Amino acid sequence: MAKKYGMIHDENLCIGCQACSIACRSENDIPESVYRLQVRVLGPKKLPDGNMIFEFHRQSCVHCENTPCVTVCPTGASFVDENGISLVNTDICVGCLYCNAACPYDARFVNPITHAPDKCTFCKESRLGRGEEPACVSVCPTEAIVFGDINDPTSKISKVLSQRPTYHQRADLGTEPKMFIVPNKKGGIQS
Amino acid sequence: MSKEVNRRDFLKLSSGTAALVGLSSIPGTLGAISSEQKRFNGSAKFVPSVCEMCTSSCTIEARVENGKGVFIRGNPNDKSRGGRVCARGGSGFNQLYDPMRLINPIMRVGERGEGKWKEVSWDEAYTFIAKKLEEIKEKYGAHTVAWTARSGWTKVWFHHLAQAYGSPNIFGHEATCPLAYGMSGKDIYGSSIGRDFAKAKYIINMGHNVFEGVVISYARQYMSALQNGAKVVTLDPRLSMMAAKSSEWHKIKPGHDLPFVLAFMNVLITDELYDKEFVAKNCEGFEELKNSVKEYTPEAMAKECDIDAGTIRRLAHEFAAAAPKAIFDYGHRVTLSAQEMELRRAMMMINALVGAVEKEGGYYLPKNSKFYNALLGEDDPKAPSLKKPKTPAYPKVEVPRIDRIGEEDCEYFLASKGQGITTLVPKAALNELPGVPYKIHGWFIVRNNPVMNYANLETVLEAIKAMDLVVAVDYQVSDTAWYADIVLPDTTYLERDQEITAGGGKNPSFSIGRQKVVEPIGNSKPTWLIAKELAEKMGLGEYFPWADVEDYRLQQVGDDIDLLAELKLKGLKSFGVPLMLQDKKSVAKFVKKFPGAAAKVNEEGLIDFPKKIQLFSHKLEKVSGTGGLSYNPYKYKEVDELFFINGKSAVRTNGAGANNVWLNNLLSEAAAWIHPNTAKKFGIKDGDEIEVYNKYATQRGHAMLTEGIREDTVFAYFGFGHVSKKLRFSGKGIHSNSLYPSFTGKNSGMDLHVVGVKIRKV
Amino acid sequence: MNPIWGSMEQYNPIVWPWPIAVYLFLAGLSAGSIMVALLVKWNRHEGEHNTIWDAMVKAGAILAPVTIIVGLLLLIFDLKKPFDFYWLLISYNFTSVMTLGVLALFVYTPIVLIFMLLIFEDTIRKVKLFSMLIPVIEFIKGFHSYAKIIEYSLFGIAIVVGAYTGFLLSAIQANPMWNTPVLPLLFLTSGVSAGIAANILVGLMFFKSSINKESIKYLLVMDLRVIMTELPLILVLFVGMMYTGGDSLVAAKQALSTGYWAKVFWFGVIGVGLVLPLIIAFTALRNHAYKVGYIMINSFVVLCGVMMLRFYIVYAGQLFTGV
Ligand SMILES: Nc1nc2c(c(=O)[nH]1)N[C@H]1C(S)=C(S)[C@@H](COP(=O)(O)OP(=O)(O)OC[C@H]3O[C@@H](n4cnc5c(=O)[nH]c(N)nc54)[C@H](O)[C@@H]3O)O[C@H]1N2
Ligand SMILES: Nc1nc2c(c(=O)[nH]1)N[C@H]1C(S)=C(S)[C@@H](COP(=O)(O)OP(=O)(O)OC[C@H]3O[C@@H](n4cnc5c(=O)[nH]c(N)nc54)[C@H](O)[C@@H]3O)O[C@H]1N2
Ligand code: SF4
Ligand code: SF4
Ligand code: SF4
Ligand code: SF4
């Protein structure tokens, strides 16, 4: 069976330290001015009990099941590989940015070197091939990111998904992201 | 195995922006050499080493990746760090190839701080320094040159050289950071003391923000405690990341942690919540302690610390109930009050009072080989002990050190000589200190940046300007290097081998130190070599009887070549099994592994403390009448001023970050946190440019309005507002230390990082 | 909290900037003006002249190819990889509105060029410079028996081109103002409106000798009707957004009330583009008065309005997404 790669970002474990962002840059040669990944620290938000928390928003491609970016791409440069990873073939991309406009998650940016849209690739080109976890996952100090094959019931990601409630950003759009978010328990978004 | 990557190729690939243009105006920096020379050789296999993007010294491994550069990750063999690194740790490659890093010695040609330099050869540099040191020695004596080297690896070499030269004035950075808790541990427990965060069920955290002031192992432990349902109560004047993750956050008044701790202690004792049996058996001085904290009731202290009495009581009761899986965290940067010695001692005594020492989820004594081996029987295998190569005796010095450590009545007697009170150096350059019959005339500064990191910038700059010689050893032209006479380029940690280090948590451990991942760039040299070559130039070559680090390591391990081989391969090694003396299960496991240790186990199945826990300090009492605990209110600010405090940002290291592009792009300027109600009073809006000022200085920055701070407090991330004009990102944000007073903590010698300021819109 | 996650520059919501707005305007205008030219050609026979010489037909014949080519050049110039644009022609994705648009333009552009050649045959024959085009014209005229079919198909493709500019945006689900079936209709009608105005302007300026007052009046009436349909379409657009609720509702409210683009909407799109032409029509040009000055002002105002509508939809649609 083909793999279906997905990722979990656990807001409870995330400390907004940006180690993931730097690791991504270092491993994937991301030019200095742009980001495949940012972790936004939002807030503080006041809770009913008077405590305050921050919210952690991972800003990156969520690897939609139903990919607006692929649907609109006129040349087929935006595509999804056999393992469910959304990618860009820069060779046949014309840089019309239709995909950027279509992505509801602001995941894409123009790479100043290739001039094509760029985005999180789940480290397909740099690490998956070597059998390694994505760079951001491998460095996260508090293990707030989990990556793996959702089709494999024995994978860590499947286990966590079965144990913890998760939600999707902008679920209303029907894009069915493969990025799952464990909400801040203290925040009581969903418990 | 060796891969060669051309820098130009790398840049083409990785750097879209023209960040390199026009930066290389300081001679001797990497940006100033042609791109052909910018090649590096390195290992394509992961090499275990130790991160030095900050002194948390996490274990890492790194490799040269074809066509890209160097990828750094945590050492997966290290359980405590889980193979993880922080943002700064991941940016090491950025530092390696920073166009602003120094790769040739440079010498000042203009005034100090004017920024006029010429590149010189190593030989010229050594000759200049040796001659100057000789001159000072003749004119004022060798003891008038202070040597400060940041703790750890560089210290070994330069403290050695200093003493061979004849100066007793050797220092680390400690008085600006952790010294008071180190001293407290020594006084109370006879050594430093560890915290078993991961297993704790209840933690009181007072301004220990491990989620931004990152120490990977602590951050992971705290997080697993939280995940396992531990209650963490954080007292911090602002909503730190730790506060935001904690079960409770209390906005304690800056500088007023001690009244809280004393009241907490008062409740433990008055309400008889302490572990009487444990105290009776393992502690000394309880009655004196009881007397000394009698008056500090929660009601009396509530006003001081701004935490209400009921809360103090509740927390003390909860804490005692959770003991022994309870930790009163004594912090890390302990410069938050005028009475650091009392504060940290009080914190540490609380765990003893509730009997949470040498038990899972509490405190534990660090067990190095000496400690561990002492418990073992004759037939048990022993933990290796590292040897120190034999070197000639140092010349005898007749005068006291400037901090008088070593003198009978010295108030800082709890500090070791290698720590010392480095913050006294600027003061001793400007005036003779009491009991010290001389001034300081030269400063040899290695891996330390007083201009950014010592309290009161004005004093530091004045002192530097008054000196005859200032040498800086750094990998970049730091703010301090900017004011030096000569700057020697160290390699970065990815380019050097270092000696083996030994230590211990719950059992003894060893680390390879650093291993070279890439060949040194340009003419930079590792500190061991700089010290050795300079010694040779000064005619002190006999003090350095090792050819290189490999030779030194061999002398360290003696015959134990296997240890060295394993360390080189894995990076680290531990010996035996974890041991908690007061935990039956742990002791049983230990004895099973080392049957000879059975002789040390008492009838309860535990091992006694090697030394009684001291709840009263006779020596402090004798030296300065401070054996018990007492609170002396201190005036940090005028009534119409606000408190100014600072702290680490997760993406910057102390005062060393102004050249790192990756990190500066994440956070280029630290805004001043101001409560909206306060801001309103001053007509300040979010994002406004403001001035933060007091009698010492005026600093400019931007306001960030947030409810995550007390109304009477202004907070800014530390490490911004650099003074060197040639750092890539200098001048942005607030230079905290220009606002802080010149202060020396009683008994601790600590700097003070709480002060009064005013704010205004510009 | 400080933004410690780095620069937000790459998250500029304006992914498609002004050249796209201008392109959408030009493509709509091109389709509109060729449709208008064809309508005049087919429907205005009663005059003494052959309608082929009607200024409106000429204006359309020249405007349609010129605007679409300028528009396409602008579009290609705006690509991040302009030299790779040929991939648009050799690699297709039929779920992409852009691919469908490319195909439509692939057919449309040559035909409007041919239409121009035929309409201006006499001129071409007179000017030496264009003599190499004569064999082409001769060749095309060999197919004269298919002329009507080709004209009808051209009209059809023009509708496709005019509407596709709207579909291009409406395919984007993330932007509520774009993601509505009203947009293609709105763009098509406003394209026709622009086509009428542009044809009249160009006709009055360059082909005075062949002006047919009746044609102009016919078009003015038509324009009035088009404008009267545009107003309800815009109304439906916003009512639809508000009715959808959630992000759409927020987006609609913001787009109508906040900042620069709300002003552009009320003063530019509604005021200049729709109300002003109506005022002119019911005052200065009442009862089909033939006042050249006012007619030209009216046409200019309509063009401005349509242009502002495109700018407004492109920018406000990207800026106000309700999240
Ligand atoms: N106001 C205020 N003052 C503070 C603090 C605060 O929070 N607020 N924090 C305090 C604390 S906790 C500490 S520990 C001190 C830290 O003070 P310092 O010991 O000065 O530490 P850093 O700024 O980390 O680094 C010092 C210098 O080491 C250089 N360096 C880095 N790597 C290398 C290397 O490999 N070789 C050599 N030779 N040099 C290197 C850097 O360029 C920098 O110039 O500051 C203290 N000062
Ligand atoms: N990212 C990053 N990590 C680092 C470092 C770094 O420079 N950057 N440096 C390393 C070093 S050298 C050290 S020593 C550690 C330091 O680690 P910590 O001591 O944990 O960190 P700081 O941020 O210096 O200070 C901790 C907290 O003290 C709070 N605080 C300030 N004044 C007061 C007060 O009066 N009372 C109380 N209760 N709280 C107060 C601040 O708001 C801050 O949240 O971090 C280490 N890790
Ligand atoms: S590395 Fe982990 S903890 Fe840090 S910001 Fe990224 S996800 Fe959050
Ligand atoms: S920019 Fe490239 S990848 Fe994106 S839609 Fe256009 S052709 Fe496809
Ligand atoms: S998040 Fe955006 S780029 Fe990623 S798959 Fe979804 S639509 Fe495409
Ligand atoms: S998975 Fe890889 S590409 Fe995606 S954000 Fe993480 S490190 Fe970057």
Ligand code: SF4
């Ligand atoms: S905390 Fe970060 S920078 Fe400091 S040693 Fe560890 S990985 Fe390196």
Ligand SMILES: [Mo]
């Ligand atoms: Mo520190």
